[in-house]
Amino acid sequence: LTQRGRTRTYQPVRMQPRASKRSRNAPETRRQLIDATTRLMLRHGFAATTVDQICAEARLTKGSFFHHFETKEAIAREAMETFAQAGMGLYAAACVTPTDDPLKQLHRLLDIMSELAQGHPDPITCMVGMLSQEMAATNSSMREACVQHMNAWTEMVTRLLANAKTKHRPRVDLKAEDVAWMLYSIWQGSMLIGKTRQDSKMIVRNLRHARAYVNSLFADSPSEFKTNTPTEQP
Amino acid sequence: LTQRGRTRTYQPVRMQPRASKRSRNAPETRRQLIDATTRLMLRHGFAATTVDQICAEARLTKGSFFHHFETKEAIAREAMETFAQAGMGLYAAACVTPTDDPLKQLHRLLDIMSELAQGHPDPITCMVGMLSQEMAATNSSMREACVQHMNAWTEMVTRLLANAKTKHRPRVDLKAEDVAWMLYSIWQGSMLIGKTRQDSKMIVRNLRHARAYVNSLFADSPSEFKTNTPTEQP
Amino acid sequence: LTQRGRTRTYQPVRMQPRASKRSRNAPETRRQLIDATTRLMLRHGFAATTVDQICAEARLTKGSFFHHFETKEAIAREAMETFAQAGMGLYAAACVTPTDDPLKQLHRLLDIMSELAQGHPDPITCMVGMLSQEMAATNSSMREACVQHMNAWTEMVTRLLANAKTKHRPRVDLKAEDVAWMLYSIWQGSMLIGKTRQDSKMIVRNLRHARAYVNSLFADSPSEFKTNTPTEQP
Amino acid sequence: LTQRGRTRTYQPVRMQPRASKRSRNAPETRRQLIDATTRLMLRHGFAATTVDQICAEARLTKGSFFHHFETKEAIAREAMETFAQAGMGLYAAACVTPTDDPLKQLHRLLDIMSELAQGHPDPITCMVGMLSQEMAATNSSMREACVQHMNAWTEMVTRLLANAKTKHRPRVDLKAEDVAWMLYSIWQGSMLIGKTRQDSKMIVRNLRHARAYVNSLFADSPSEFKTNTPTEQP
DNA sequence: ACACACGGGACCTCCCGTTTGT
DNA sequence: ACAAACGGGAGGTCCCGTGTGT
Numbered sequence: 009l010t011q012r013g014r015t016r017t018y019q020p021v022r023m024q025p026r027a028s029k030r031s032r033n034a035p036e037t038r039r040q041l042i043d044a045t046t047r048l049m050l051r052h053g054f055a056a057t058t059v060d061q062i063c064a065e066a067r068l069t070k071g072s073f074f075h076h077f078e079t080k081e082a083i084a085r086e087a088m089e090t091f092a093q094a095g096m097g098l099y100a101a102a103c104v105t106p107t108d109d110p111l112k113q114l115h116r117l118l119d120i121m122s123e124l125a126q127g128h129p130d131p132i133t134c135m136v137g138m139l140s141q142e143m144a145a146t147n148s149s150m151r152e153a154c155v156q157h158m159n160a161w162t163e164m165v166t167r168l169l170a171n172a173k174t175k176h177r178p179r180v181d182l183k184a185e186d187v188a189w190m191l192y193s194i195w196q197g198s199m200l201i202g203k204t205r206q207d208s209k210m211i212v213r214n215l216r217h218a219r220a221y222v223n224s225l226f227a228d229s230p231s232e233f234k235t236n237t238p239t240e241q242p
Numbered sequence: 243l244t245q246r247g248r249t250r251t252y253q254p255v256r257m258q259p260r261a262s263k264r265s266r267n268a269p270e271t272r273r274q275l276i277d278a279t280t281r282l283m284l285r286h287g288f289a290a291t292t293v294d295q296i297c298a299e300a301r302l303t304k305g306s307f308f309h310h311f312e313t314k315e316a317i318a319r320e321a322m323e324t325f326a327q328a329g330m331g332l333y334a335a336a337c338v339t340p341t342d343d344p345l346k347q348l349h350r351l352l353d354i355m356s357e358l359a360q361g362h363p364d365p366i367t368c369m370v371g372m373l374s375q376e377m378a379a380t381n382s383s384m385r386e387a388c389v390q391h392m393n394a395w396t397e398m399v400t401r402l403l404a405n406a407k408t409k410h411r412p413r414v415d416l417k418a419e420d421v422a423w424m425l426y427s428i429w430q431g432s433m434l435i436g437k438t439r440q441d442s443k444m445i446v447r448n449l450r451h452a453r454a455y456v457n458s459l460f461a462d463s464p465s466e467f468k469t470n471t472p473t474e475q476p
Numbered sequence: 477l478t479q480r481g482r483t484r485t486y487q488p489v490r491m492q493p494r495a496s497k498r499s500r501n502a503p504e505t506r507r508q509l510i511d512a513t514t515r516l517m518l519r520h521g522f523a524a525t526t527v528d529q530i531c532a533e534a535r536l537t538k539g540s541f542f543h544h545f546e547t548k549e550a551i552a553r554e555a556m557e558t559f560a561q562a563g564m565g566l567y568a569a570a571c572v573t574p575t576d577d578p579l580k581q582l583h584r585l586l587d588i589m590s591e592l593a594q595g596h597p598d599p600i601t602c603m604v605g606m607l608s609q610e611m612a613a614t615n616s617s618m619r620e621a622c623v624q625h626m627n628a629w630t631e632m633v634t635r636l637l638a639n640a641k642t643k644h645r646p647r648v649d650l651k652a653e654d655v656a657w658m659l660y661s662i663w664q665g666s667m668l669i670g671k672t673r674q675d676s677k678m679i680v681r682n683l684r685h686a687r688a689y690v691n692s693l694f695a696d697s698p699s700e701f702k703t704n705t706p707t708e709q710p
Numbered sequence: 711l712t713q714r715g716r717t718r719t720y721q722p723v724r725m726q727p728r729a730s731k732r733s734r735n736a737p738e739t740r741r742q743l744i745d746a747t748t749r750l751m752l753r754h755g756f757a758a759t760t761v762d763q764i765c766a767e768a769r770l771t772k773g774s775f776f777h778h779f780e781t782k783e784a785i786a787r788e789a790m791e792t793f794a795q796a797g798m799g800l801y802a803a804a805c806v807t808p809t810d811d812p813l814k815q816l817h818r819l820l821d822i823m824s825e826l827a828q829g830h831p832d833p834i835t836c837m838v839g840m841l842s843q844e845m846a847a848t849n850s851s852m853r854e855a856c857v858q859h860m861n862a863w864t865e866m867v868t869r870l871l872a873n874a875k876t877k878h879r880p881r882v883d884l885k886a887e888d889v890a891w892m893l894y895s896i897w898q899g900s901m902l903i904g905k906t907r908q909d910s911k912m913i914v915r916n917l918r919h920a921r922a923y924v925n926s927l928f929a930d931s932p933s934e935f936k937t938n939t940p941t942e943q944p
Numbered sequence: 945a946c947a948c949a950c951g952g953g954a955c956c957t958c959c960c961g962t963t964t965g966t
Numbered sequence: 967a968c969a970a971a972c973g974g975g976a977g978g979t980c981c982c983g984t985g986t987g988t
Contacts, residue, residue, distance in 0.1 A: 055289035197431025523757030665899025
């Protein structure tokens with residue numbers, strides 16, 4: 009029998025609440041719900057993730073869900089928030105030495121992204137990209153939330169590049185913000201394509217290209233980065 | 243049900259079939275359905291586009307819809323096919339002079355993409371990217387269709403780059419295919435972000451960066467392209 | 477993915493009209509449609525058999541179908557008619573020698589039924605029983621048609637038994653008509669259970685019991701039948 | 711659509727949920743749903759019974775229906791289960807005195823069946839037979855469920871007959887199991903025909919014949935049963 | 945006689961969110 | 967804080983039958 013009816017991307021789900029151990033720990037419960045939401049929406053997207061699924065994944069019932077979150081959209085927003093914050097937390101590690109060479113910091117950022125791309129069995133996916141694709145055109149408040157997260161990333165990179173422009177000799181009159189958006193596009197595009205082609209290595213290669221591209225913008229890129237050409241390393 | 247909070251990603255739709263003018267022109271009807279599907283899905287995505295909406299947009303009833311297409315997924319697949327074919331048709335114009343300099347062809351391709359990005363009031367969106375984002379992780383046959391379209395694009399660019407390597411002096415031992423995926427990532431990432439930020443200009447700027455990047459790969463890029471630096475033009 | 481939506485008992489069907497050879501033979505076309513209807517309804521019943529399936533099975537399109545038959549119900553009625561007539565045709569062979577012993581004729585009838593039960597790989601099913609089950613309580617005209625076919629069978633058997641009562645010595649004051657309904661119940665019940673248990677042999681065994689039962693009604697059943705006890709034969 | 715000819719096997723249904731008296735009594739609600747399903751399916755069969763009808767009959771909304779049952783098939787299965795269990799419960803009354811004569815028990819069983827057949831204004835119908843007829847050929851899991859219920863009945867009767875064979879003198883080397891299937895066929899066939907002919911009395915007559923048939927199998931059937939010949943009683 | 949686009953209308957399933965109860 | 971019955975309302979699919987065209 010072929011698949012008819014609504015296009016199901018998920019398994020039907022029988023509620024199965026946590027095994028009678030009611031923890032009564034609100035923040036913990038919230039966290040579990042958000043985690044479940046993130047896991048599911050990264051795979052299925054917003055519309056195809058149902059509240060029931062989230063509850064099943066978090067071992068809770070809908071009663072709890074709607075006690076903690078007003079709507080599905082609300083939890084999606086929070087999940088995206090948490091997801092983005094976690095990302096920014098990781099990225100921040102690249103700049104822990106503020107006196108450092110900003111170009112070096114940028115390369116460390118790329119290192120972190122590269123590790124992220126390689127760190128999972130499945131290619132990495134971004135909540136912001138996922139929710140943007142689905143809701144940007146129809147849900148303006150969600151769109152604005154996505155824009156804010158995108159801005160946060162690029163502002164971080166813009167700062168690094170602006171600093172780099174003061175400490176290094178830019179080859180052309182590049183606008184730091186533009187380059188930041190370029191890098192973010194590479195990042196989002198790579199994740200999208202990587203997920204589709206189930207190919208994490210391409211993401212890594214792209215990041216290497218991005219790295220080379222950044223180097224090519226400055227006449228005096230530190231030699232340590234020069235070697236990191238887009239050619240294949242053994 | 244007070245509808246409060248319900249995340250409506252779709253518009254309620256009044257069916258209103260074509261005013262008794264039964265055109266009885268199947269290919270035309272199919273085309274209209276596919277057009278409607280493309281228009282709607284580019285805005286709302288797959289899941290949030292309902293068959294009712296498609297029918298209303300195409301002035302047809304749901305009953306008839308399923309005479310032409312087995313499922314919503316089927317029409318989405320065909321719409322993507324049509325979309326991609328149309329794109330490849332446009333892109334092919336860049337290579338109409340096969341004896342041409344392949345680098346010149348690649349730049350013409352970027353011109354075409356740039357025009358596409360500017361040509362619409364709303365930022366451009368790609369069916370392949372959209373369907374990938376929503377369905378890659380859960381619908382393997384759809385995923386494979388997306389992969390094929392992605393491959394088609396990059397194979398085209400790979401050919402251009404491979405030719406360029408024979409006619410120009412590559413600065414580094416670049417792999418044509420890798421660069422093609424890089425360019426495709428920029429393209430897809432730009433469209434995704436452009437849609438979210440409602441900013442077509444950024445897409446154009448990114449394509450300019452991509453252009454500069456391509457030039458930077460060859461020591462003897464034709465001078466005519468050299469001027470097209472990523473800096474802002476007046 | 478589990479089966480959702482409407483409970484499908486059939487395969488979805490793509491119309492595939494006869495290979496361009498339009499026979500234009502109305503009676504033949506009707507026959508094919510009726511045959512297809514019979515085949516399908518014996519398996520799926522009335523409601524679960526769709527007009528599209530019938531057309532596909534008969535290699536025709538709905539256009540033809542509704543040219544020949546007003547409604548699905550109409551063809552079902554005709555199919556049942558044809559089915560019953562064919563059955564009565566077979567049964568009639570038991571009485572070709574009208575001067576014969578009526579009890580002998582009845583036993584020949586049971587022989588024929590027994591052969592029918594064994595003659596197919598799948599246990600035999602009866603259109604009358606099938607349509608009765610589904611429509612008797614809701615569609616009175618269909619119900620009456622079923623009743624007529626049932627009456628036809630039992631009237632035939634009633635005649636045989638009535639004759640037998642004149643030529644043999646009934647053990648008790650049996651009413652021929654009652655025994656006929658009893659035998660028909662055994663027949664219908666056996667087919668129903670045989671279909672469910674996928675067991676044709678049980679039908680045959682039941683017919684053997686029925687035979688013994690008939691014999692037990694007469695003190696002077698011809699000795700040739702006496703041996704046919706319900707015990708298992710080697 | 712002029713609705714002409716359209717075979718309506720269902721009644722159009724206005725949803726009308728319980729008048730704001732939300733009983734919030736799940737087992738009771740389930741029971742009502744199952745009862746409604748049984749009532750409706752016994753009349754219309756499986757396919758022609760709609761979930762809407764069931765809900766209307768149970769004063770519930772469709773939304774709630776699927777909280778209690780996964781699919782229409784699921785509720786049909788449960789309804790059949792309940793139906794069969796109830797039947798077996800009744801039948802068990804025939805054997806409450808286990809030390810009793812097994813033949814007497816069997817006759818009491820036939821008494822119970824006879825009372826069942828007479829007890830309703832409409833002729834009695836069996837869920838097992840109905841679901842078998844419609845689904846045996848196409849839904850194997852349903853078919854197996856039906857087979858189990860059939861086996862349960864015949865095993866019960868087989869036990870009685872086997873006991874009878876030890877306590878009485880069988881006329882022929884009858885196989886208890888075969889006779890049980892014979893009796894079940896009579897029972898199912900009678901119900902099918904009775905429903906179609908709207909004739910409960912024929913069922914009762916058939917049971918009387920069955921009774922006589924059972925007696926005829928034993929040389930020493932208790933005399934009290936002897937009188938119960940298939941002839942019409944005043 | 946037949947093909948086929950199309951309409952109208954369910955039908956099953958599902959899903960978000962509310963309400964009642966513990 | 968959590969459980970779970972329930973409501974309202976789509977959403978996708980299908981199906982019978984019509985009408986136009988060949």
